[in-house]
Amino acid sequence: MKKSRLWKFAAATAMLVVALACSSQRATPVVPPIADAAAGAAEPAPAAEPDAAPIAAQPAPVDPAEAAGDPEVVPGELIPDEESTLEAADLTEPASAESEPAPATLLHESLDQFESSKTHWEEGDLDAAFAALDQAYELMAKVPPTGDALLSQEKENLRQLISRRIVEIYASRQSAVGNPNGSIPLVLNDDVRREIASFQGRERTFFLESYARSGLYRPMILAKLAAAGLPEQLSWLPLVESGFKDRALSSARALGLWQFIASTGYRYGLDRSDWIDERMDPEKATLGAIAYLTALHDLFGDWLTALAAYNCGEAAVLKRIQGQSVGYFDQFWDLYARLPQETRRYVPRFLATLAILEDPAKYGMELPPPLAPPEVEKIEVARATKLENLDRALGLEVGTLAKLNPELRRNATPKTAYSLKIPTGQGPTLLASLAAIPEWTPPKVEVGTHRVRSGETLGQIAARYRTSVQTLQSMNNLRSAHRLSIGQLLRVPVSGGSMRSSNSPSAAPTPASEAAAAVGTIQHRVRSGDSLWRLASRYGTTTEQIRADNGLSSNNLQIGQLLTIRAGRERVGG
DSSP: OOHHHHHHHHHHHHTTOOOOOOOOOOSSOOSOOHHHHTTTOOOOOOOOOTTOOOGGGOOOOOOHHHHTTOTTOOTTSOOOOSSOHHHHHHHHSOOOSSSOOOHHHHHHHHHHHHHHHHHHHHTTOHHHHHHHHHHHHHHHHTOOOOSOHHHHHHHHHHHHHHHHHHHHHHHHHHHTTSOGGGSSOOOOOHHHHHHHHHHHTTTHHHHHHHHHHHTTTHHHHHHHHHHHTOOGGGGGHHHHHHSSOTTOBOTTOOBTTTTBOHHHHHHTTOOBOSSBBGGGOHHHHHHHHHHHHHHHHHHHSSHHHHHHHHHHOHHHHHHHHHTSSSSSOOOHHHHGGGSOHHHHHHHHHHHHHHHHHHOGGGGTOOOOOOOOOOOEEEEEEOSOOBHHHHHHHHTOOTTHHHHHOTTBTTSBOOSSOEEEEEETTOHHHHHHHGGGSOOOOOOOEEEEEEEOOTTOOHHHHHHHTTOOHHHHHHHHTOSOTTOOOTTOEEEEEEESSOOSOTTSTTOOOOOHHHHHHHHOEEEEEOOTTOOHHHHHHHHTOOHHHHHHHHTOSSSOOOTTOEEEEEOSOOOTTO
16 A cells, blocks of 8 residues: 555544554453553544534543543553453464464554554654555455454554554654744645735735734744744744734634634633733734644644634534545645635635745745834733823823733723733833823623614614624624524613613614714725625624715725725724
């Protein structure tokens, strides 16, 4: 069997290896413990389910015998039985010079080859290790069906062990050379060329501005990637994710430089509160992204598939793998056509970014100088204070501290102690000024209810209550802003007095026009990625209102088009 064929088979079952049971043992110990054979291997990944639990939270599989307290049983081992199936097979199917070896003999010979592969691997002879695994697989494949359930299980267990070992050796070969720039293969196919053309043309300004912003964060990102042993190329992933904007917010409610959704952020240590959302902190989010990418690479065994899972979720990728008509996992480009449409652009966009940055002149790009990272120090502030007041106290332009501390959701320090980033050298001035700066009390927002009426959209309801679509989605656990039912009750923020329902006499929501007038009219120039729905959500108004104010006959927008918007409240990260 060719090595490439075996690699393909290996990668699928490697993530599906579970606690191996029902193995056998001769009267004299011929079968070495599989756990010893696989020492140092990565923990088996969980079986794929559409709603798979987080990678970091998966418990190690436990065999029933172990749960009963048998000290001889180790998860991941072939479990010996006193009445060995292999031994029984030897008695019932003795080998002869003229016949094929007995099934038990084939399995033991296959296991011997599996063991020798580890020795070759540890000696650094990867070719010999793969050759031994080829032999192990061929011997295992010769075992005929006998109708014996235990023997069939042993064969399947060995198949999974071989496949997992292949993936482990292959992954070590990818990263053991000490060349981080070479660990993500730079593929240049039609899909990648299409994204290069997009960056050269209509997205040229986005690319160049994103590149300039990268200087604010890449030195920090590179240092943390190096410490984790991950490829340097991953430092360019935020260009594709967010354009290196620390408050970027997607339509899927992914936030920050690395575009974490809330649930994945929680899994990787990014906290949220009324005051702070650590997804917007570049350093903390980088550590979370490194942990997530490492887990995905451990699960899938190659970086391109790991990046696809970073975009659409590991459950979505696993679902595509399970839906294949064959029982093995192919490399990324074999899975490519089955992935969600957004992901089919995401990975080529990343590869296009790497290609352009490797040789900008080749693609007609003159890169601007990257912005320099700010020099900061940290001062502990132990009370709620508006950042704009601190800016004035330090003689800084208003908004400076908000840029240095993007995780602060209210542009204010929380009531508890917080390490505030300020320009280097400003610490003494800030400490001397704190006592004179007034403490800030956030406005009290009470919660009311709104019953959805026929024809209402979430954007209209958000404008009515002077809030955002994102806030309503969060308050009501809505996965989509487009799925409302007539009569559905929504929780809505209401400032001031109590409110029972928008349909009751005591309800006094501000109409959309009054809400907009209270804030004023703005001019918005359409950028790449804008849509009427996104603009309505961002500015707390409705698509119908924007169309009416600008005399639009359709929802089509043109890049550079100037729109007049009667805004409610602009959301964070827009």
